[in-house]
Amino acid sequence: MGLVMEEVLIVDGYNVIGAAARRASEPLGAAALEEARQALVDALADYQAVTGRRVIVVFDAHRTAGPAVTTREHGVIVTYTAHGETADERIERLVGEWLSPQRRVYVATSDAVEQWVVFARGALRLPARELLHELAGVRRDVAARMETLSPPRTSLGDRMPEEIAERFEKWRRNGDSAS
Template structure:
């Protein structure tokens, strides 16, 4: 299974809709991002690790929350940036597993690439997520418009007539 590491604040500061939202509420921007990545992860059947910096929060301990089987959210510990956390994990996993790192930090992109990960800019990933959202919508609309299974689809004509007579009380 492909694993995607996402530099959370880098993405929030790059995606147009999240940039606007963060001006009012970082929490709301984080939650929107988590929701979008959840849908993406389920549709693409991949594991997403969303990493947020907490390196300036004095005394902060690393906190990891499993949202579901497709997405985990990590807040780094005091003194550790999202880049540091991602580099450490990619160093262990990079050449053994399929790893993608989403960040627009060019130095970070070079470092993770050297360690065996595929790099993707935040805007490239934004466009990828939009494509997946469109695919999900098309699939949902198609399922909604398909004929619903009814009992008459699964029984012969004679049985349907008998059931109709019973329904009408004849």
């Protein structure tokens, strides 16, 4: 029996959101940015559930005052960096913390310099476009699974004995209350 390696995906959140926006050719406003963050976390939660990879998403908050904030949303670890700390710095530190002989770490970003830095530290690179492609595939897989799990929709008329259905139809057409 072979050794099963745990897999961890660390995502540069704003980099992936930017790649998605470039694909859609849509600029992101402040309200849209919050929606984009939530949509990414939701998609990553589905991805984590389907792939079994642990997912950590890092959002750059180095221009805001305050400490780093880490929460868990739908099983995804969501981190906002501390004042003065970039997402790249946090990702590099996370690679060091998570990488082990029993664990494979992937970093999703399209930042070429960051890809080389994390690769040099032992992580595997996953371009943002490739992650977006995988997320779309997971969304299709989940939708297909949900379709097969959903019982076929039936109406009361489908389950009703024919003679009763005919009586109801007759009442409907004639407006009679008895026949």
